[in-house]
Amino acid sequence: MRAIALVAALVAACAPAPDGWTDAERAVIASLELPENFAPPPDPTNRFADDARAAALGQQLFFDTGFSRDGKTACATCHDPAKHFTDRRRTASGVFDGPRNTPTVVGAALYTWLFWDGRKDSAWSQALGPVENPIEHASTRVEVARGIFERHRAPFEAVFGAMPSLDDPRFPARARPDPARPDSAEHRAWVAMAAEDRNSIDRIFAGFGKAIAAYERLLLPRRAPFDAYAKAVRKGVASEALPAAAVAGLRLFIGRGNCIACHSGPRLTDDGFHNLGLPAGAAPDRGRRAGAVEVLADPFNCRGPFSDAPTACRELQFLDPTFTDFEGAFRTPSLRHVAESAPYMHAGQHATLADVIATYSSLPGRAEVGHREPTLQPLDFRADDRAALVAFLESLSGPAPDARLLKAP
Amino acid sequence: MRTGRWPTLFALACVLLAGCGSDERRAPTAKGLYEVSWRPVEGVLPFNALFAIDAGVTRDGEPADVLLTFKATMPSHGHGMQTKAEVKPTGTGRFVVDGVKLHMSGAWELEFKVNGAAGEDVATFIETLE
Numbered sequence: 001m002r003a004i005a006l007v008a009a010l011v012a013a014c015a016p017a018p019d020g021w022t023d024a025e026r027a028v029i030a031s032l033e034l035p036e037n038f039a040p041p042p043d044p045t046n047r048f049a050d051d052a053r054a055a056a057l058g059q060q061l062f063f064d065t066g067f068s069r070d071g072k073t074a075c076a077t078c079h080d081p082a083k084h085f086t087d088r089r090r091t092a093s094g095v096f097d098g099p100r101n102t103p104t105v106v107g108a109a110l111y112t113w114l115f116w117d118g119r120k121d122s123a124w125s126q127a128l129g130p131v132e133n134p135i136e137h138a139s140t141r142v143e144v145a146r147g148i149f150e151r152h153r154a155p156f157e158a159v160f161g162a163m164p165s166l167d168d169p170r171f172p173a174r175a176r177p178d179p180a181r182p183d184s185a186e187h188r189a190w191v192a193m194a195a196e197d198r199n200s201i202d203r204i205f206a207g208f209g210k211a212i213a214a215y216e217r218l219l220l221p222r223r224a225p226f227d228a229y230a231k232a233v234r235k236g237v238a239s240e241a242l243p244a245a246a247v248a249g250l251r252l253f254i255g256r257g258n259c260i261a262c263h264s265g266p267r268l269t270d271d272g273f274h275n276l277g278l279p280a281g282a283a284p285d286r287g288r289r290a291g292a293v294e295v296l297a298d299p300f301n302c303r304g305p306f307s308d309a310p311t312a313c314r315e316l317q318f319l320d321p322t323f324t325d326f327e328g329a330f331r332t333p334s335l336r337h338v339a340e341s342a343p344y345m346h347a348g349q350h351a352t353l354a355d356v357i358a359t360y361s362s363l364p365g366r367a368e369v370g371h372r373e374p375t376l377q378p379l380d381f382r383a384d385d386r387a388a389l390v391a392f393l394e395s396l397s398g399p400a401p402d403a404r405l406l407k408a409p
Numbered sequence: 410m411r412t413g414r415w416p417t418l419f420a421l422a423c424v425l426l427a428g429c430g431s432d433e434r435r436a437p438t439a440k441g442l443y444e445v446s447w448r449p450v451e452g453v454l455p456f457n458a459l460f461a462i463d464a465g466v467t468r469d470g471e472p473a474d475v476l477l478t479f480k481a482t483m484p485s486h487g488h489g490m491q492t493k494a495e496v497k498p499t500g501t502g503r504f505v506v507d508g509v510k511l512h513m514s515g516a517w518e519l520e521f522k523v524n525g526a527a528g529e530d531v532a533t534f535i536e537t538l539e
Contacts, residue, residue, distance in 0.1 A: 261513065261514060262513075264457070270457050270512065270513075271457070272457070272491070272512050272513075273491075314459050314508070315459065317508065318459060318492035318493055318494065318495070318507070318508030318510070319491070319492060319493075320490070320491060320492055320493040323488070323489070323490070323491045324488060325488045325491075326491070374485075374486045374487060375486065375513070375515075
């Protein structure tokens with residue numbers, strides 16, 4: 001009996017791991033797996049980040065088209081829940097057409113830096129950007145405050161406290177600070193306001209962002225077929241969770257393709273900025289080189305007066321905006337649910353995942369701004385390898401968020 | 410029955426040859442003017458995350474009254490860090506270097522430049538992140 005047990009133990013010890021993964025590869029696969037109880041890390045800069053009432057209000061604000069100049073543009077216009085919270089366009093089209101691709105909101109709250117150029121350092125301050133951007137919502141913070149006062153006063157005050165009477169004529173129709181255009185009507189109306197009123201408006205504006213961020217924190221990537229496979233690999237058992245092509249794609253992703261150099265961790269992003277040497281969109285775009293300067297100067301950043309944790313801002317404290325490789329570099333997107341957010345890249349340069357893989361494979365052209373990331377080398381993948389990588393990327397899509405989060409409450 | 414003499418001697422040797430299993434790195438500067446030692450404050454070098462380094466500079470075995478500057482680069486990539494580390498003195502010849510972020514895997518060159526009465530010198534360490 002003892003001899004049989006010994007032989008069985010030896011066989012088990014010598015049995016190949018599922019799909020022939022080495023111990024080192026199994027550790028890498030484990031690093032990509034989305035945890036079963038995945039939850040966003042705390043955001044101390046937003047003390048309402050995990051407040052259910054703030055999230056319910058934020059969901060209402062997200063779908064409200066009144067926060068726009070044309071009365072027809074809400075966050076949900078470009079971040080359409082039916083399209084994985086993006087718009088399936090190369091570049092966004094709000095009140096006007098923009099130069100950049102719309103990122104998804106699913107998982108947005110998990111990034112260190114927001115937007116393709118990282119010009120915002122929190123989900124709540126990001127939400128303020130499009131509303132005042134003249135090509136997106138083309139609105140102003142005074143109009144946002146008035147819109148909340150007229151349509152969302154009770155739930156807003158329940159969370160953020162009493163509002164001033166926004167129907168008082170001392171508040172102008174439209175006003176926002178615009179130091180780049182000091183002669184604009186909006187900027188002149190802003191500086192003409194009393195300091196106390198400007199501060200009230202800024203506080204309300206920050207609350208608007210914090211409520212939206214509380215809602216967005218509920219929109220999380222979900223475990224996908226890849227994670228079921230990764231769990232089996234972790235436990236050392238065979239799995240049917242992935243088709244053979246996707247397993248081959250995973251092997252390339254962590255091996256010869258070295259995609260994991262930037263697409264690492266459970267969200268498959270390093271939260272960094274890289275220059276892929278892509279063709280420019282409508283105009284040359286400096287990307288992170290400009291975004292790093294902007295985030296440091298943003299009054300709604302981690303260190304600003306509207307942050308709930310202004311002394312805990314290490315990312316801002318040490319950011320070096322002069323880092324040369326920020327030139328023409330853009331944020332590494334998470335690959336969770338990537339199959340659902342075509343087109344791809346910062347100006348929607350690639351219509352399909354096959355196009356993305358083909359470009360990494362041949363690396364055509366050169367960077368028009370800055371220089372291409374030196375770790376990138378043409379990989380000259382065969383057609384079946386390229387198809388395998390696409391199959392792997394498709395295996396990163398889990399279920400959509402809860403249906404109750406996908407429409408106005 | 411073993412008395413455990415050999416394991417004890419081995420442990421003693423480790424303590425004497427400081428560095429067995431410890432996370433401290435130590436090297437003389439290029440011209441031999443000083444010795445730099447350092448360790449990550451949390452004990453490990455994290456990948457792509459902000460961390461701090463505890464560093465010490467000695468001359469002839471004594472803590473040296475010097476200024477220290479720090480930078481880290483990836484020689485094969487031709488770039489440094491996306492962060493600007495800050496050096497704070499914490500005592501004679503003792504420093505904390507905060508805001509280090511090694512954001513890509515591969516070989517990093519960590520450079521500790523020392524400036525003191527004996528002159529200016531530099532200690533370089535190569536750390537490879539997987």
